[in-house]
Amino acid sequence: MDYIQHLRSMVGNEKVIMVVASAFVFDKENRVLMQKRSDNGQWGFPGGFMDLGESVQDTAKREVNEETGLKLEELELFGIYSGPQHDKTFDNGDQVSLVLVSFICKQYSGELVESNEESIQNKFYSLKELPENIFPEHNMLIEDLLSKKQLPILG
Numbered sequence: 001m002d003y004i005q006h007l008r009s010m011v012g013n014e015k016v017i018m019v020v021a022s023a024f025v026f027d028k029e030n031r032v033l034m035q036k037r038s039d040n041g042q043w044g045f046p047g048g049f050m051d052l053g054e055s056v057q058d059t060a061k062r063e064v065n066e067e068t069g070l071k072l073e074e075l076e077l078f079g080i081y082s083g084p085q086h087d088k089t090f091d092n093g094d095q096v097s098l099v100l101v102s103f104i105c106k107q108y109s110g111e112l113v114e115s116n117e118e119s120i121q122n123k124f125y126s127l128k129e130l131p132e133n134i135f136p137e138h139n140m141l142i143e144d145l146l147s148k149k150q151l152p153i154l155g
Helices: 003-011 056-068 136-147
Strands: 016-025 032-037 047-049 075-081 087-089 095-105 119-125
Touching: 003 016, 016 032, 016 056, 016 136, 032 056, 047 056, 056 075, 056 095, 056 119, 075 136
Parallel strands: 016 095
Antiparallel strands: 016 047, 032 119, 075 095, 087 095
């Protein structure tokens, strides 16, 4: 049983704090990696929930690898997002107060997997030509990325 299932077995749908880590992965042409998710068909940045015993950096690296096949190397802190505006209720009724930690990565190895169980499609995009149907929670990340604010961002 994974951590989230274990936690939910004790608290049901009650609101819990969950940590999520994601990464903006840039290729040599300064295009950003986006993932079309298999669970909702929307585009976003690879990432996911932290497991017990992981650092946020390890979470971002593990999730990106699982979803895209890439192995991230050096990470730069992009931003930390928290607060009531990041509370969410999932379709199954589970309530969370999310803490999102986002990184930038320009060094990676491996071959990009075009699709797998978690991803309908993985593709690098120019920041000027991002896909339609972006995961609503990731629009704020895109706005902050394009704004050229001083890093790290606290939102």
